[in-house]
Amino acid sequence: MFKYDVIIIGAGIIGLSTAYKLLVKNPSLKICILEKENEVAKHQTGHNSGVIHSGIYYKPGSLKAENCITGYKLLIEFCDENKIKYDICGKIIIATEEKEIDSLQILFERGNANGLKGTKIISKEEINEIEPNAAGIKGIFVPQTGIVDYKIVSQKISEIIIKKGTVVKFGEEVMDIKTDDIEVKIKTKENNYTCKFVIGCAGLYSDKIARLTNSDTDFKIIPFRGEYYKLKNSAKHLVKNLIYPVPDPEFPFLGVHFTRRIDGMTEAGPNAVLAFKKEGYKKSDFDLNEAMETLSYRGFHKVALKYWKTGFYEIYRSLSKKEFVKSLQKLIPKITADDIEAGGSGVRAQACDINGKLIDDFLITENERVVNICNAPSPAATSCFSIGNTISEKVLLKLK
Numbered sequence: 001m002f003k004y005d006v007i008i009i010g011a012g013i014i015g016l017s018t019a020y021k022l023l024v025k026n027p028s029l030k031i032c033i034l035e036k037e038n039e040v041a042k043h044q045t046g047h048n049s050g051v052i053h054s055g056i057y058y059k060p061g062s063l064k065a066e067n068c069i070t071g072y073k074l075l076i077e078f079c080d081e082n083k084i085k086y087d088i089c090g091k092i093i094i095a096t097e098e099k100e101i102d103s104l105q106i107l108f109e110r111g112n113a114n115g116l117k118g119t120k121i122i123s124k125e126e127i128n129e130i131e132p133n134a135a136g137i138k139g140i141f142v143p144q145t146g147i148v149d150y151k152i153v154s155q156k157i158s159e160i161i162i163k164k165g166t167v168v169k170f171g172e173e174v175m176d177i178k179t180d181d182i183e184v185k186i187k188t189k190e191n192n193y194t195c196k197f198v199i200g201c202a203g204l205y206s207d208k209i210a211r212l213t214n215s216d217t218d219f220k221i222i223p224f225r226g227e228y229y230k231l232k233n234s235a236k237h238l239v240k241n242l243i244y245p246v247p248d249p250e251f252p253f254l255g256v257h258f259t260r261r262i263d264g265m266t267e268a269g270p271n272a273v274l275a276f277k278k279e280g281y282k283k284s285d286f287d288l289n290e291a292m293e294t295l296s297y298r299g300f301h302k303v304a305l306k307y308w309k310t311g312f313y314e315i316y317r318s319l320s321k322k323e324f325v326k327s328l329q330k331l332i333p334k335i336t337a338d339d340i341e342a343g344g345s346g347v348r349a350q351a352c353d354i355n356g357k358l359i360d361d362f363l364i365t366e367n368e369r370v371v372n373i374c375n376a377p378s379p380a381a382t383s384c385f386s387i388g389n390t391i392s393e394k395v396l397l398k399l400k
């Protein structure tokens with residue numbers, strides 16, 4: 001008799017929503033979540049932009065597209081049921097140069113292919129009706145996009161699953177995992193656990209958990225820090241809601257943008273700088289082992305060769321407020337360095353394979369006693385309940 005049927009590693013939004021969906025499908029499951037920190041959502045989930053993504057960016061048929069569209073609805077339902085504040089304020093994506101128009105059109109078509117209703121190509125004049133200070137020559141209005149605080153969503157999920165019997169253990173860093181035909185043995189710094197099934201939802205450390213569970217997928221998490229500025233109160237009038245650039249199709253990030261947050265603050269960012277510490281939120285943060293792990297990985301060498309120019313520019317922009325402001329001025333020409341002050345930062349877990357491919361889609365691997373969420377970058381917070389559904393279906397099949 002096992003004390004726990006399932007142990008989940010990580011109390012970010014993916015681990016929590018997976019426990020939630022497992023319990024919806026089988027309320028009698030005994031679940032334990034092991035989290036190394038002393039609170040939920042301490043890393044990516046608690047440091048993100050707070051955007052409820054519509055699904056417009058993602059390749060039709062991809063896991064990102066499917067889970068974002070389904071997850072969007074499930075997230076809104078959850079917020080309604082639990083009275084969590086959100087705002088479907090819509091956003092604009094704007095082309096500021098002629099050469100971006102083709103990519104803008106492709107995005108619009110992707111949105112249609114993904115089933116979005118009401119997205120609209122807008123002219124310069126229409127852009128200015130929505131955002132009077134924005135500089136686009138052509139844009140897309142996406143009415144579905146919204147904002148929410150994912151930390152609050154995570155805290156609510158945690159409260160619900162704990163009421164339903166889930167045990168969330170803080171300060172428990174998983175150091176070793178052994179699986180055999182009968183059970184899974186998990187070692188943390190302090191304790192030993194056994195269970196029938198383990199689910200890795202470790203975000204920036206999903207590669208470590210994959211290694212511990214003998215996943216044969218060769219990938220590494222490359223951490224990219226995203227730094228934000230925020231608009232001073234005196235400049236808040238410059239942005240009504242969300243203003244995004246046309247993303248570089250070669251790069252898995254959306255480019256620096258303006259986001260009104262649900263608490264009323266408006267952020268500008270994030271950039272994407274290689275981080276030398278996985279959970280390092282300051283420019284000066286450095287961890288020798290983690291830095292060496294990235295720098296010695298063959299896949300990373302190929303990424304560096306391919307993106308060295310972008311990489312150096314991101315570092316330069318991270319160090320130069322003047323350069324950051326220049327990027328923001330592409331979207332809002334009026335903005336000046338006096339309008340912004342330093343904001344927070346987040347570190348994205350971006351999986352990279354041995355061939356130097358930055359894995360764009362969500363990646364989930366599985367074997368007899370393990371499911372591991374290897375790559376869950378944006379829009380994984382929006383998609384959390386759909387990802388939770390997918391994982392729980394896989395796990396329940398295996399537990400039969």
Ligand SMILES: Cc1cc2nc3c(=O)[nH]c(=O)nc-3n(C[C@H](O)[C@H](O)[C@H](O)COP(=O)(O)OP(=O)(O)OC[C@H]3O[C@@H](n4cnc5c(N)ncnc54)[C@H](O)[C@@H]3O)c2cc1C
Pocket residue numbers: 009010011012013014015034035036037040041042043044045046047048049050051052053172173174175201202203204205226270345346347348349376377378379380381382383
């Ligand atoms: C800057 C930034 C902006 C973003 N903006 C958006 C957005 O606007 N909208 C959106 O939908 N998505 C956004 N994302 C993506 C989204 O935040 C993430 O995809 C999502 O939070 C991933 O959740 P997670 O649970 O997988 O990871 P995390 O939230 O990182 O949680 C992983 C947890 O695992 C724990 N853990 C790790 N290793 C161990 C171990 N060995 N033992 C025990 N515990 C362990 C960690 O402490 C952590 O709590 C953004 C991400 C970033 C970084």
